[in-house]
Amino acid sequence: MxxxxxxxxxxxxxxxxxxxxxxxxxxxxxxxxxxxxxxxxxxxxxxxxxxxxxxxxxxxxxxxxxxxxxxxxxxxxxxxxxxxxxxxxxxGGDALSDADRAAVERLVRIKLPDEQPGDLPADRWIAVPKAEVADIVRALDLHDARPVTTAMGLSAAVHHENSLSHPADDGSDATAYRVFITPEFEGWRLVYGADYLNENWAQVVTRLSAHCGEAHFYLVDDYDGAWLWWVSENGQDRRGYRTYGDPQWIGEPMEFERDLMPDEDPDSEDYDEEYAEGVRDPEEVASSISVQPTVVEVLDRVGHGWLAVTDPDVGHGRFRGALDI
CATH class of the missing domain: 1.25.10 (Leucine-rich Repeat Variant)
Known part of the structure; x- marks a missing residue:
């Protein structure tokens, strides 16, 4: 054989x-x-x-x-x-022995104090200002939050299996997600979860703003050519833009947009049509009113990241994937 x-x-x-x-x-x-x-x-x-x-x-x-x-x-x-x-x-983690799981946890603890997060993904994310991890966990009803390096959090919530279907108590199908909360970068924490945000972003940004005062959602979809950004304050939509939205714009232009909007006659040669209604590019918006994920490496960082799940009955161990640390 x-x-x-x-x-x-x-x-x-x-x-x-x-x-x-x-x-x-x-x-x-x-x-x-x-x-x-x-x-x-x-x-x-x-x-x-x-x-x-x-x-x-x-x-x-x-x-x-x-x-x-x-x-x-x-x-x-x-x-x-x-x-x-x-x-x-x-x-997933459930397939590992107790000794292997303990070894992974030790390695995470060793790496946390000196980790260099590097740049973060800029396809879809939520930004929350001046919020403690406990505030975000409570707002989104997250469970089993545990310290992780940024590499591990992104592996779990973005790059590997980050949603699981499972039977609910009533016999219907439910979905559990993994969610990564970043360290604080100059007063802002970012929230990642590829499937979680893709399927629930509107509810998430509303709940976070209701509990934390303010939350932003940003989406850059190069495949579909879609831009989306949304600002919510105290549980209410304030301002947003969606490439394929109907309507495309909600709310009144924010101050940073007004600074860019042209005052000239629309028929003049100097009229800048790109900013006639407001700012469309989510990364440009983020650089003006929060933080850009692609530059956090040079920003002041406080603390470390946290990885959590949305369902108390579905722990981290059932999600498959060999995570980076």
Whole structure:
């Protein structure tokens, strides 16, 4: 059996795509015994063999968990790191041993004091001024908030699985989300959650402003060519723009917009039509009235980030993904 598996594993790196696909199908059919043989290929990220091996493990799913745990517990040592990554990718934190979870928590505590967050994503985010983490957690009814590095928070809430469907008490389907609250940057905390904000941004910005006084939502969708920004104060919409909204604008122009709006005759050559109704670009708005995610690296930072979930019955461990730390 081991010789057959070894031959199939070598074919995963074949030049022929058909040959790689046939080897992958054969390995999946053999099941759990192939797992230790696939792990060495994971050291070669981005190569055809490494990618094919990872796809094999993903297709094996839960059947791969027991042999991966065996490698974590008993080696060989050179494969233990790859086994840990695949355990998290396939089964989330719940698939890890108590010792592995404790080791991750220790590493987070070590990295937190000196972490360098770097720039943050600027596709969709919420900005809240002068709010404590507890205020945001309470406003959004979040649960199990725990300290994380910025890299870990973004991995969990943006780059990996960040929403889960599960049965509600009444038998209907419910969705649980992961939400990342950043450190404070010059008085502002940013809130991330790819699926959470995509599906709930209007409710989120309203609830945050009702509890914290003010909240902004920003969206830059390069795929659809959509811009959206929204300012809510004390639970009420103040000002907003949506590329595909009907209407596009709500509220009266803010002071920073009035400074940019042209006073000249619309028929004159100097009339700046771009700012005739207000400012459309969310990043330009953020730079004027809050903070831009792409420049936080140079801003004063206070504290660290927090990762939370929206459902008390769905903990962090059920979300799949090997998180950065």
């Amino acid at each position: 081991s010789e057959e598996i070894a031959a199939l594993v070598r074919r995963l790196a074949a030049e022929s795509r058909d040959d790689r696909a046939a080897a992958r199908d054969a390995l999946i059919a053999l099941g759990a015994p192939v797992v230790p043989h696939l792990l060495p290929l994971l050291k070669n990220d981005g190569t055809p063999g490494g990618t094919a091996a990872e796809l094999c493990l993903e297709d094996l799913g839960t059947a791969a968990l027991a042999p991966l745990r065996e490698v974590r517990a008993h080696g060989p040592g050179a494969l233990r790191s790859a086994a840990l990554r695949m355990l998290a990718a396939l089964g």
